[in-house]
Amino acid sequence: MSDEEEHFEGPGSLTGTFQQQAGNIRKNGFIVIQNRPCKVVKVSASETGNYGHGQCHFTAIDIFTRERFEDTVPSSHNCDVPYVKRTDYQLIDISEDGYVSLLTESGRTKDNLKLPTDETLAGQVCMDGIKEGFDEGKDLVVTVMSAMGEEQICAFKDVGPK
Known part of the structure; x- marks a missing residue:
């Protein structure tokens, strides 16, 4: 396999990704939302509430199509992060x-x-x-x-x- 055909097989649940705790993903970082690699443009976090988890709300832009995505994930849960x-x-x-x-x-x-x-x-x-x-x-x-x-x-x- 040549370097042009390089495919990453990381420990994430999707090909070309790895897992990172949602609370550790920052603005200008990367995240996968709806199976699309995205750059995070805004992160807001809420404190632990009635359900026992703090929440991270991500606003991100697809790095290829420039489409806007949003997702809310418990801050202690893992998210897929693309290798870019x-x-x-x-x-x-x-x-x-x-x-x-x-x-x-x-x-x-x-x-x-x-x-x-x-x-x-x-x-x-x-x-x-x-x-x-x-x-x-x-x-x-x-x-x-x-x-x-x-x-x-x-x-x-x-x-x-x-």
């Missing part, structure tokens, strides 16, 4: 159908990713920005975020002329 990995790749080519060819550290090519097209991602990664920079001859490096078997280009930077 960011990897930089040299952009080699962009095909007509939007697939990119990326150069890995080992010198191989990675050809299974498309430029992001979702308009909700336009503020973070503009497909046109990557394509325009590439067409202008800029030397671009793209950052790919991967979690729970999904991958997506999440950022890019110009590292100089080709």
Whole structure:
């Protein structure tokens, strides 16, 4: 199995996750809500009440779709937390159908990713920005975020002329 096909098998209940106590998950951390890897944007905790457990209320954003999720979990219970990995790749080519060819550290090519097209991602990664920079001859490096078997280009930077 190559490093591009790396899958994490952690002790969590979902592939690519590990368990962490809800009371230990903080803002800007990660959590799985409704089987989606999310970044926590707000955590509020309540004190122990009639039911014997303090509660953690999480507001989180899906790291791939930008969809908003909320969940309330007893603070002493375990939650699934995704392994999130960011990897930089040299952009080699962009095909007509939007697939990119990326150069890995080992010198191989990675050809299974498309430029992001979702308009909700336009503020973070503009497909046109990557394509325009590439067409202008800029030397671009793209950052790919991967979690729970999904991958997506999440950022890019110009590292100089080709």
